[in-house]
Amino acid sequence: MGLIQKILSDRRIIFPIIFCLVGYPLIYPIGLPLDVSPDTRAVYRAIGSLPAGSVIVQTNDVIFASWGELGDVAKVLFRYELSRNLKVILIEFGQSAQGTTLAEIFLSQIQIPADKKYGVDYVNLGFIPGEEGALAAWAKDIHQVSIKDARGTPISQLPIMQNVKTIKDIAFWMSVNVYGGILPEMYLRQIQLIYKTPMACATIGVMYPTIKPFVSSGQLIGLMNSQRGAAEFEFLSGILGLAAATMDSQSLVHLFVIAVTLIGNVMFVASKYGGKKQ
Amino acid sequence: MTPIETLTALLSSAVALMAWSFLYKDNPFYRLVERVLVGGTIGYGVVLGMRSVWNRGILPAAQGDLTMILAVVVGLLLYLRLGGKKVSWYSRIPVSVLLGVGFGVGLTTMIQAQITLQLADTMKSLATGNLLTIFSNTFIMVGVVCTVFYFFYSVEHKGPLSTASKIGRYVMMMGFGAAFGFNLLGRTSVLISPLLPVVKPPGIYLVPIAVAGVAYGLWKDYQQGQAKSEKQTAKS
Amino acid sequence: MLMATNLKSLTLRIIITAIALIFVLDFFFKAKLIQDTAFSLQRFVIPIGGFALGLGGITMGLYYARRIMRKDKFWQYDIAGVLSMLFMGLLGFLEASPQPILQWYTYNIVTPIEQAIWSALAFYLASASIRALRAKSVETALLLAGAIFVMIGNAPVGPALWPASADIARWFMDVPNMAEARGINLIVAFGTFLLAARVFLGRERTILG
Numbered sequence: 001m002g003l004i005q006k007i008l009s010d011r012r013i014i015f016p017i018i019f020c021l022v023g024y025p026l027i028y029p030i031g032l033p034l035d036v037s038p039d040t041r042a043v044y045r046a047i048g049s050l051p052a053g054s055v056i057v058q059t060n061d062v063i064f065a066s067w068g069e070l071g072d073v074a075k076v077l078f079r080y081e082l083s084r085n086l087k088v089i090l091i092e093f094g095q096s097a098q099g100t101t102l103a104e105i106f107l108s109q110i111q112i113p114a115d116k117k118y119g120v121d122y123v124n125l126g127f128i129p130g131e132e133g134a135l136a137a138w139a140k141d142i143h144q145v146s147i148k149d150a151r152g153t154p155i156s157q158l159p160i161m162q163n164v165k166t167i168k169d170i171a172f173w174m175s176v177n178v179y180g181g182i183l184p185e186m187y188l189r190q191i192q193l194i195y196k197t198p199m200a201c202a203t204i205g206v207m208y209p210t211i212k213p214f215v216s217s218g219q220l221i222g223l224m225n226s227q228r229g230a231a232e233f234e235f236l237s238g239i240l241g242l243a244a245a246t247m248d249s250q251s252l253v254h255l256f257v258i259a260v261t262l263i264g265n266v267m268f269v270a271s272k273y274g275g276k277k278q
Numbered sequence: 279m280t281p282i283e284t285l286t287a288l289l290s291s292a293v294a295l296m297a298w299s300f301l302y303k304d305n306p307f308y309r310l311v312e313r314v315l316v317g318g319t320i321g322y323g324v325v326l327g328m329r330s331v332w333n334r335g336i337l338p339a340a341q342g343d344l345t346m347i348l349a350v351v352v353g354l355l356l357y358l359r360l361g362g363k364k365v366s367w368y369s370r371i372p373v374s375v376l377l378g379v380g381f382g383v384g385l386t387t388m389i390q391a392q393i394t395l396q397l398a399d400t401m402k403s404l405a406t407g408n409l410l411t412i413f414s415n416t417f418i419m420v421g422v423v424c425t426v427f428y429f430f431y432s433v434e435h436k437g438p439l440s441t442a443s444k445i446g447r448y449v450m451m452m453g454f455g456a457a458f459g460f461n462l463l464g465r466t467s468v469l470i471s472p473l474l475p476v477v478k479p480p481g482i483y484l485v486p487i488a489v490a491g492v493a494y495g496l497w498k499d500y501q502q503g504q505a506k507s508e509k510q511t512a513k514s
Numbered sequence: 515m516l517m518a519t520n521l522k523s524l525t526l527r528i529i530i531t532a533i534a535l536i537f538v539l540d541f542f543f544k545a546k547l548i549q550d551t552a553f554s555l556q557r558f559v560i561p562i563g564g565f566a567l568g569l570g571g572i573t574m575g576l577y578y579a580r581r582i583m584r585k586d587k588f589w590q591y592d593i594a595g596v597l598s599m600l601f602m603g604l605l606g607f608l609e610a611s612p613q614p615i616l617q618w619y620t621y622n623i624v625t626p627i628e629q630a631i632w633s634a635l636a637f638y639l640a641s642a643s644i645r646a647l648r649a650k651s652v653e654t655a656l657l658l659a660g661a662i663f664v665m666i667g668n669a670p671v672g673p674a675l676w677p678a679s680a681d682i683a684r685w686f687m688d689v690p691n692m693a694e695a696r697g698i699n700l701i702v703a704f705g706t707f708l709l710a711a712r713v714f715l716g717r718e719r720t721i722l723g
Contacts, residue, residue: 374529
């Protein structure tokens with residue numbers, strides 16, 4: 001194996017390089033350009049076209065580990081929905097119940113406009129176990145299934161929920177989820193197919209290909225891809241956050257891996273050709 | 279920065295660096311934070327699960343909701359799993375209920391949502407659009423059919439069928455390569471979040487300590503390697 | 515004993531099939547009795563799901579306790595696991611909303627650890643790319659092509675360096691990648707039907723015993 005290949009195969013060299021490539025732009029931003037994908041643009045347009053006062057459900061089906069990918073997505077979507085004067089219901093049907101606390105944490109972290117009040121303009125209905133069965137029941141009778149919000153307040157006492165009784169009162173379903181092959185399909189079956197509620201999705205990078213076919217078939221309006229989707233949405237909405245600032249790190253790491261891969265292949269071809277010549 | 283914020287930043291940086299120490303090798307710091315994580319996650323799940331049971335199960339049951347009374351009783355059967363062999367079988371009853379509901383609710387809609395609509399989108403017209411569109415639609419149709427066929431084991435993949443299976447394999451290889459790329463995007467995103475408190479004060483003051491720890495470990499490994507090779511030389 | 519096992523398996527099969535049948539009837543016939551029964555069954559699973567999370571906690575707690583009592587390898591670290599579990603549990607049950615200490619512990623201790631462990635794969639992907647992504651055959655060349663195009667498309671700087679890369683990457687994600695994903699999604703959907711058929715016919719031992 002060549003010297004360069006040996007160096008680049010050594011984890012003691014590669015790992016610190018990755019740390020530096022990710023860390024450097026966080027301290028000294030480079031400001032590389034970003035193009036917006038049609039799928040993210042479709043989500044932006046769909047949410048932006050909803051009339052003021054419409055109710056949108058944003059599911060927070062995330063786990064602690066995925067918050068790095070989906071935290072910025074959840075924040076920018078929420079802030080955009082509030083800026084469009086939509087009523088936002090945060091809820092979790094996932095398997096781990098971790099999204100509920102993360103939702104409460106991000107509500108305390110972001111700057112919510114002074115005229116937007118909890119219980120009036122947005123609410124966190126918390127975690128509902130039981131997956132598809134619970135979702136189907138929730139869609140039919142929200143008050144009987146949810147009963148209380150994540151803070152323990154009966155939802156019948158919350159002004160936002162006064163006119164929201166069933167899924168038919170929901171104008172849009174935005175699923176932010178880590179469970180790529182399970183939850184989006186569950187929502188497609190129970191919400192989009194039966195009640196024709198428009199739906200879009202934001203998911204982690206590795207699950208993006210699994211959900212993409214549903215965008216092509218028109219079942220999903222759009223699909224946001226991990227932190228990159230969040231950066232694109234921040235760019236479109238003008239609501240700047242952390243995601244756009246971290247794209248420089250993404251660029252450097254991707255370029256490094258591409259370079260290393262190409263070097264490896266060039267060396268492989270060279271050694272093969274060199275061996276044949278001999 | 280307030281003292282609490284400083285302590286928070288230091289603790290967050292410290293636990294992240296301790297978790298990343300696994301990249302070097304398994305060590306006591308990593309083992310400690312891994313147990314803290316697992317324990318914390320489990321404890322958290324129990325709390326949220328039980329709270330949900332209380333709010334949406336026990337309270338309505340206490341108000342006379344027959345469905346919830348029965349559901350709570352059946353749900354408690356799950357814990358018989360921890361009992362002896364004689365009673366642990368009863369824990370399968372609530373699992374069966376979950377399965378029955380899952381199958382019933384899911385299967386009826388799955389046919390349309392995940393099969394017919396997907397197949398309809400696959401069989402797009404090959405006569406409309408420009409050359410690229412026609413090529414893309416053909417690629418999708420052939421690719422999907424061949425990928426599905428690759429997993430069809432009821433007949434032997436011989437002759438033309440083996441070609442279809444091969445095409446399916448090629449399409450899947452492209453997909454797996456793409457999965458590599460998407461995985462890199464996702465994991466890099468997850469890397470950035472815990473790194474943020476580490477790259478600025480006060481977290482950055484822990485980095486030299488972490489680097490010194492790894493350097494010490496590398497030096498010990500080198501010494502051990504040297505001692506091993508000296509032993510082998512002496513033996514031979 | 516065989517008969518008892520068969521009877522138990524049959525009981526479970528009847529439960530699963532009967533419940534599934536109610537939903538199938540609900541899908542085709544909109545009769546009030548069936549709709550109400552279906553709705554009740556859907557609500558039924560909510561406490562069961564919650565209890566399942568609790569079972570996970572108890573099982574894990576017993577696992578740690580056994581390891582500590584037997585003084586298995588690295589048992590000292592399991593004490594930290596138990597303490598962390600108890601800490602989160604007590605905070606969750608006793609602390610009043612909005613539970614600031616629980617949120618602090620979750621966000622500043624548990625989350626960074628989990629994210630750091632999850633992000634470790636990024637390093638291994640980078641170090642493996644020089645050896646794993648090699649065009650040794652047609653399949654591996656396609657694997658390499660897929661990886662390269664997607665990485666160029668995902669890296670925001672890709673289109674800045676090579677303008678056509680954005681369109682090529684997008685085509686790759688919309689056509690070959692989607693064809694593969696759709697094929698596998700279809701297989702998974704068919705597989706779910708097969709699993710359901712196996713359960714209804716009593717041939718699925720892992721569930722029915």
